[in-house]
Amino acid sequence: MIGPLIKGLSITIRHLFGPKVTIKYPYEKRKVYPRWRGKHVLKLGEDGRERCCYCGLCEAVCPANAIRIYGKEDPIFEKSDVGKIAEIYEIDYRRCIFCGYCQEACPRDAIVLTTEYELAVDSRSKLLRDKEDLTEKR
């Protein structure tokens, strides 16, 4: 009866003075690997324009159907080969499984998964992120 009690307490005491495995989140952040797949960002090109041209490949490849895009003619650049941008770009984080297929499919390296993992919000509707939210801030 007393045997297991001592055994258990000894483990507790050992860990009390041993190295810590938890961190003081949220005051301290966990380090992740650079290839971590977290929240998406829509990259801007060197000239500051959005890179995404609404080719629709990420939308098509997404196994969770999390992406929804509509396109339009770029109001600034009317030359066709650079003239298309996304009008609506939404990622639904209720559905996304962070597989990274979208990043893989993108021919223009526009959609990239970042290491940001803090996606918790206080209502479900806030998990639907629109283009403004996803676009890279410079």
Added chain:
Amino acid sequence: MARITIDGIAVEVRDDATILEAARKAGIDIPYFCYHPYLKPAGLCRMCLVEVEGMPKLTPACVTQVRDGMVVRTDTPRVKKAREGIIEFQLLHHPLDCPYCDQAGECMLQDITYRYGRATSRFVDEKELFPTKFYGPFIVYEQSRCILCKRCVRFTHEYMAGTDWNVYFRAAHSLIGTYENKEIADYFTCNLVEICPVGAITSRLYRYKVRYWTLEWARGVCRECGLFCSLDYGIRENKAYRAKHNVNSPGPWICDKGYFGFECMNHPERIKFALERRENKLVNVGLEKVLNGITQALGRYKPEEVAFILPSGLSVEDAAGIRNFMDNFGIKKAEYRVGMEDYLPFGSNVDSLEEISEARNILVLSGDISNSYPVIALTICEAIGKGANVVLLTSWDYYLMKRVNNLFCIKPSCEDGAIYSLFSGKWDEFTGLSREEYERLEAFLQTKPMIVLGPRAQEAVRALIVDYAIKNGLKYIILDRSSSSYVAYTYGLFCKGIDSLLEEVKAGSVKALFVLGVDLFREVPNGKLVRDALGSVDFMVYMGLFFNGTARYADYFLPLTELVEEEAHFVNVFGKLTKSKKSLAREYEERSIREWLKLISEKMGKKLDLEVREFKPKFVLVEGNKKPKDIVLSGSGDFEALFEIPFYRNFRYMEGKSKLLEASPEPVLNVSIYDARSLGLSNGDYVSLDIGGPSFKYKIRVFDELVKGVLVADTGFEGFPVNEALNNRIAKVKIKK
């Protein structure tokens, strides 16, 4: 019949078939770009090379005729190598910007490269790229993507004879377009988009909005004219983005009205709630209140004080619903003939468009066929391309006048007289035809031509032609301005003509009006009468999609469904039934005409049966020995003007079709070359047209074929009330610079 073997499969085909056609029959895939089942073979792209036993070189399958006992192979290494080579050349300067390209997903170059091409290219040269060109409001041309298959050019030459869409410059510098980059909006421009196998010609309406593979396709029917062409609508998230003519019904081609006309379904200004008038404003008070209001108001009127005004493009179900509603309450008056013309008799003994295209001689009378029945005009042009002799006797037909072999152009007021005199065999000098012209026409009539009569013709003329055609065994098509004559006529939805109905409204013997989807100010060429009538009507319900001049007078506005938002059947000019499915869910309170009537009827305590068990179209033959009415021209002046709604404004729910309206931005006045010279006018000048009082600003278009002293003026523009100065389509006018 010839028996040939392709890759070991034996097929039997017509003697004049090509190898490609035989292969399609045998189910063997031969890649092609320039071949098109409805165009003449051209042998331009060399994609379809095959090996034929006994021929030393590879041969293009699309232009090689079969021979009995021929042995063809498409699976040899030589063929494979040739295909890879051709694709490599095609892609030499191709930008491969599929991520941007609207064609991606339905692109033949993509598909064929994927199936038959090499994975890599050996060319390292820089690609030559060209700027994008916009040819008018409908078409974007991307020269870099063009593979010079000339399908588009062959289409315009074989079918649209006379449009200057062509190949300019030579060899590697070739480019497709119009002379001096003029815009192209020639009634059938949409077919260029459809026919281009790659993304070189794409539609501006669809441009960059959605990707092809996100669309689901729903079969629908275009309701703009009596042909009711089948169309597929590309739908994403309950909105239509795109039309496509996938089915050969009634013909392989369609017109711009159908292709770009679905836009009204998505239009932001479309009204989707039932509205009630409260102090000069239509407001949303809830469905229940609106229905109560309508039923209470209707209860105040006797059945003979209620009348219906019906739109063009009425479905069988809606017509039956209206009929049952009228019978339920003893209502007698309804009118579908809003164009203030004679619509009866109508009908044809021709069964299909094919029959028109096969005809050797065609006599086209009156007008405006190309405006009201564009695809019939296109088929007539196709017949011309096949060597038919087409004679046109008219005062105005923008499209056909430039394209027929023999044109007899007369004054609008003489049209009926001239046709009447031709068919009754008595020359009359007042018809504007000279003796010699008359004799030429009469001689042509002896060749037993097919007769196509346009909507402007009067009842007497129509009846005479039907009589004549039946007696002499001729084929005839008698057209009218409504696309739903068969159903409206069969259900007896007409009374004494729109003018007498409006007079009755004005006089107060008809107090309550149901106007269903027609803008009377635009359609009835007597705006004053419309204004007086609507001003004095006691109670009016307007059903439609948009708020317009007529809806301004309504006490209640009920929103309608359109195109694929309801299931409906239509009867086309050949008497054939076509079906449109319901594929879009309704969002708010929009309903079809019959469903609204059912709601109202049930509120008033009578059940309305909406089921149509059978439909047998019928049409009348009126006695053929009336004389045409003399046309009394109002106004004064040296010119005789015909007022017509231009093609790109002549459709249902014009308010919601902004893309089409772009092709007809301002009112145009067509002037003959003689008058233009004597008045010193040239294309693009502005003049004002004096119609006995008010004057209107018009842009001049010099039209070579018109007769001296005749003007053709556009109507149907918002804020441009020409109709109110008229009391008929034809009037005497003056030109002021």
